[in-house]
């Protein structure tokens with residue numbers, strides 16, 4: 001299968017992370033050359049949210065999200081939520097995230113994670129912004145908390161399997177797919193990818209992490225979202241161009257981009 005030349009959106013990147021300190025601008029150039037027309041840079045705490053906004057202000061092709069990752073949930077108090085609300089009002093901020101629960105690393109106590117998740121969902125609902133959701137080894141609690149939420153949600157780097165899709169799809173959520181779809185042993189994920197309606201799918205890198213085949217083992221970057229699209233296309237038995245076009249439309253709709 002050839003590499004598609006159709007435009008793509010990387011719906012989830014962390015270009016502000018130190019892994020890009022030596023070549024951030026070059027990575028953004030490579031993405032543009034690879035026809036990645038939009039990159040959504042995702043905040044993980046206040047500093048990273050500010051850095052995401054700074055990147056978005058600097059580059060036409062970049063948009064930002066602001067939020068506290070579950071790893072940093074123990075930092076979230078009333079003043080941090082106020083600050084987040086201010087940052088969310090900036091013109092190129094398109095979502096609250098990434099927020100959610102991570103019971104794999106447990107870097108913040110679980111009650112603090114659940115509280116920060118619920119507080120940020122309330123903020124997003126109040127501001128009428130979509131949310132970018134991180135869920136790792138916490139799918140049941142994430143589902144329970146999202147059951148109370150009525151806005152737009154994007155399940156980032158989806159890993160829930162086929163059987164967990166129904167509830168998310170019934171809520172109208174978007175399913176965002178990353179590099180593991182290209183891994184040889186990812187049969188369960190590909191089965192889920194094949195079951196998502198085309199108008200709910202999105203592709204992302206989560207760079208610098210989750211590097212797709214054939215670059216696995218190296219740092220990930222937005223240009224490689226193309227390999228994710230190819231992996232999704234293979235899982236569904238359609239062309240990469242079909243996936244590219246649909247996921248661009250879906251990401252634009254989910255984030256309210258023009």
Ligand code: NI
Pocket residue numbers: 012014042098206
């Ligand atoms: Ni991320």
